[in-house]
Amino acid sequence: MSTPAPVGLSAVFRAEHGRVVAGLARRLGDLDLAEDAVGEALVVAAERWPVDGVPPNPGAWLTTVARNKALDRLRREQRRDLKHAEAQMVSDPTPHEPTGPVADDRLRLVFTCCHPALAPEARVALTLRLLGGLTVPEIAAAYLVPETTMAQRLTRAKQKIARAGIPYRVPAASDLPERLDGVLAVLYLVFNEGYLSHSGQAVREDLTGEAIRLARQLHEMVRHTPSLGAQPEVDGLLALMLLTEARRPARVAEGRLVPLAEQDRTRWDAALVDEGHRLVRGCLALGRPGPYQLQAAVNAVHTDALDASMTDWSQVVQLYDQLLALRPTPVVALNRAAAVAEVDGPEVALGVVDRLPLERYHAWHATRADLLRRLGRHEEARTAYDAAIGLAGNDAERAFLAGRRDGLGRGPT
Amino acid sequence: MTQYLLSVHTDFDDVAGTTEAEMQQAFAQVDAFNTELQASGSWVFAGGLTPPSDATVVDATGSDAVLTDGPYAETKEVLGGFWVIDVADLDAALEVAKRASAACMGKVEVRPFQGE
Numbered sequence: 001m002s003t004p005a006p007v008g009l010s011a012v013f014r015a016e017h018g019r020v021v022a023g024l025a026r027r028l029g030d031l032d033l034a035e036d037a038v039g040e041a042l043v044v045a046a047e048r049w050p051v052d053g054v055p056p057n058p059g060a061w062l063t064t065v066a067r068n069k070a071l072d073r074l075r076r077e078q079r080r081d082l083k084h085a086e087a088q089m090v091s092d093p094t095p096h097e098p099t100g101p102v103a104d105d106r107l108r109l110v111f112t113c114c115h116p117a118l119a120p121e122a123r124v125a126l127t128l129r130l131l132g133g134l135t136v137p138e139i140a141a142a143y144l145v146p147e148t149t150m151a152q153r154l155t156r157a158k159q160k161i162a163r164a165g166i167p168y169r170v171p172a173a174s175d176l177p178e179r180l181d182g183v184l185a186v187l188y189l190v191f192n193e194g195y196l197s198h199s200g201q202a203v204r205e206d207l208t209g210e211a212i213r214l215a216r217q218l219h220e221m222v223r224h225t226p227s228l229g230a231q232p233e234v235d236g237l238l239a240l241m242l243l244t245e246a247r248r249p250a251r252v253a254e255g256r257l258v259p260l261a262e263q264d265r266t267r268w269d270a271a272l273v274d275e276g277h278r279l280v281r282g283c284l285a286l287g288r289p290g291p292y293q294l295q296a297a298v299n300a301v302h303t304d305a306l307d308a309s310m311t312d313w314s315q316v317v318q319l320y321d322q323l324l325a326l327r328p329t330p331v332v333a334l335n336r337a338a339a340v341a342e343v344d345g346p347e348v349a350l351g352v353v354d355r356l357p358l359e360r361y362h363a364w365h366a367t368r369a370d371l372l373r374r375l376g377r378h379e380e381a382r383t384a385y386d387a388a389i390g391l392a393g394n395d396a397e398r399a400f401l402a403g404r405r406d407g408l409g410r411g412p413t
Numbered sequence: 414m415t416q417y418l419l420s421v422h423t424d425f426d427d428v429a430g431t432t433e434a435e436m437q438q439a440f441a442q443v444d445a446f447n448t449e450l451q452a453s454g455s456w457v458f459a460g461g462l463t464p465p466s467d468a469t470v471v472d473a474t475g476s477d478a479v480l481t482d483g484p485y486a487e488t489k490e491v492l493g494g495f496w497v498i499d500v501a502d503l504d505a506a507l508e509v510a511k512r513a514s515a516a517c518m519g520k521v522e523v524r525p526f527q528g529e
Binding site: 117165167171 | 415501503506507523524525527
């Protein structure tokens, strides 16, 4: 092959990493050894593929090389588990396919990485490292922590998995819904860090893209594992991510955040919107609504409207009513209030918002500011915009809020 | 199989404030839980401890052993009791710990013993 594009290689590596590590980890019973062996195999691939070409089945190729590297190391270290590992490798030549036992391997790995006994930030890092195939420097850069800190976090988590005996398996049916929630929460955390970035940038495409890729993988794994049954929240989370991502091209203009009502809807990604809508319809039809499905449905109502004035706000309020019943948090109540403003007017909404204990949350101040502005209470709005600007996490949002504040006329007060 | 220490950290000042009925309830619950644990085959050892004021710290790291009255660390919450269990993995240990915590009405820390 004459085009040894390193970008292409890293995409292959990321796509295959979870599968190869997961399969090897099961057969070796040692996550750390599996990861190291796959790392060595990737080094060999980076040398050989640009010269010899990418093999027809890169995953199988990496698995074979990594397996040999792992056995070499067990031999070198004269480990007692060598015999067992060798036997596993011979007796279990699991075919490298995207479905069946291999999907099970990756599912096991997902549940291990997202185990509730690990710290949330360790779950995120492990998932990006082992399933996403991101390198330690990449993850460290994404979360703005020094590489050594991220490396320590990963090492500590892997030590706990090994020493505390965190099992490498898909949880029992009785624990599954709860544990799956934990996995979804990790993926949502990665997505939100990308979308509502606190790093100064408006959107971290690396993180939103990675979260979507992992959510797609999880969606596929669940679909190919009939024993899990339908898991509509998995579809719901994927739909929520896709419908949010679809609006990204219109979300920031000239370094300024553009509110939903003012976005150029022709710039939304129609393919992602279609896919998101299909998923939302499919999962809601199962009649087991959950928080992700409901949030996806809210987004589907927005992306259904050709322009903002055609938004079915009463349906948005109804969906938030359902969400609030499942998740009675002030943040959900705040989002609901923004929809109430469109149905019952800003006065009613402000009455709700003012009772919410969210003084530390920039969106609370921003919502209040907008409602006060619409009520013509400009001086109070100005104060609220200032508070929101002080708490906002990125420049695009601050620029939008400052623009609104500076556009305020003199109020009647 | 892995052995885990399930320890209960207690504020003995709080214990002094609990009613006789509450104490009796906790004792009865722990008794029932222990019986269950023994029947399940996960039981290795368990026990409750007297207040930290009964403790003596022994330091023989120097040439002469030094004895000090009182607990090792002057913290509000100290080890009040523990279980040692032998189960398949952390998930199994956490399951036992949930029941232990409910029975003794306290937080339970789960720690694995070192392997061979």
